[in-house]
Amino acid sequence: MYSLAFGIVLTAVLAGISLTIGAADMSFATLLAGEDRAAQVLMISRIPRTLAIMLAGSSLGIAGLVMQMIVRNRFVEPSTTGTTESAMLGFLIVTLLAPGWPVMAKMGVAAGFAFLGTLLFLRLLRFVPLREVVLVPLVGIMLAGVIGAVTSFIAYRYGLLPSVLAWSMGDFSGVLRGRYELLWLGLACTLVAALAADRFTVAGMGREFTTNLGLNYQRLMVLGRGIVSVIAAVCLVSVGSIPFLGLVVPNVVSLMIGDNMRRAVPWVAVGGAAFVLAGDIIGRLVRYPYEVPISVVVGVIGSGVFIVLLLRRRSHA
Template identity: 40%
Template sequence: MKRSYLILLLFALTLISLFVGVHSVSIKGLLAGDEVQQMLFLKTRIPRTVSLILAGGMVSVGGKIMQHLMQNKFVSAGTIGMMDSAQLGILLVMLLFPNSSILGRSTAAFIFSYLGVLLFLNLSKILPKGDPMILPLTGVMFGNIIGAIATFFAYQFQLVQNVSSWLQGNFATVMQGEYELIYLTIPVFIILYFFGYQITIAGLGSELSTNLGLNHQRLQWIVFALVALGSSSVLIMVGNIPFLGVVVPNLVSLFYGDHLKDTMGLTAILGSTFLIICDILARVVIAPYEIPVSVVVGIIGGALFLLLLTRRKIR
């Protein structure tokens, strides 16, 4: 599919997202000055759609960059323990500072997610290099250990329901005045785009990129800090979104190649498109009720992930 078609598809889905929901909102009603429809449109529909676009783009681009730097097609924030580490940080803040603000929880999520990915990077250096599945499988086990620690504390202090409901991927609660932290993904994406050329070189491997004059380790630290910052803001605002950071980058690589800077914008567009489609389905499948978008993404993304694994096995 041509890039222009993808942009048009995203634009069309954005319009649909603005007008799909339990309560009726129409162009006619907005133009007629219906106060209820105008309030819903400004306070819920626009924030929700903007959040979908930014979250889908950030998670997908973050996954693409991780895969490139770690030279593995199946790593993402969800498969190397980054999100589990962020959740542990959020839980500790809820325990130690129960009245902390969103900014405080976001800071904790960023710090712990960054420490988690740095720890995993050191762990990955001692892993065998033969099978590319070893790295993501180890990452999943690493994340499960951190998740188990978080679950232990959550049960110990009776916070399981609070944590699980708060961190489940869901855009139904996004409202004006409570979602603006997700705009942090915009400067993160811009900075990552300007690092695109260096990240492309770093993806050739530590030894080769160093020979080309690049400080490979320092670039990794900077880039993973940016990815952790963007991913943490998404987690805080809308919760965890499974498979998105793995499936979308692989689809982009499959059809458009692996040149990072050329495909970064495309990855963001496709990620936003995929997430909006899943969110629209989440709103209409059992209307007038709504299911969390993470459930829909998990089903569709999981099926696509299995197809990618099968395709790899066949090759």
């Protein structure tokens, strides 16, 4: 029997290890010795970075879980449905048209574009024969490629291509106190998803089944798209894009404890935080004192797990 407490303890251990790794000389021994520089490094850089990693990992895992429920397909998540790319397009447009807007306003525009991108993906699915579940993520990946190409073209024309590349490359090295607080909105969305978990589980059974139980299917879809859009936009603005995270963690949790979303939410939140913590630690140690971006580490691991899941699904079929 799997224990959630073990996952929480493992996450806490990884968080403690994360606090001690970095180019700056900071250890618990130096903290106990009362060195001011070590305390500053801890409070300004290490703690905010560790919190950002945990918040981003847990919220993106929940976003993937909600996306899989509303689409009714286990192989989708924000980076395979065009949601993240739509948020990036919105962030680019608001940067071009209103560069002086505060970050919160830009994040709101990015969330709006992410919502529209998710809606477009769901509309496209109506015109695609979905007898094979693998077709759904393929449609999403193609849509993401088209939106990404439009974003790159606009960025190239206006000299913002390096900025777009930076947004698409998830990285926690620039996280400092005062530059990650938007990620707490992701935690708020996680709590909303937890409160509505039973409703999303019912919605995953289909429109007719949900309506027969007296629930408003359309409102649940709007709520789910809103949660996914806000999380995708917040993470993009704060730390960049982290691919495959929302796909890998919910699928692993589903294999362990089943498809009940209420039971899965705490597991996915803890598993997402632990997964990103482990990936960030690997990225910081591979070329120490330099760093490999978290999107590279998670992308390599996540793509491998994605292939395994596809092959496993095909072998069972």
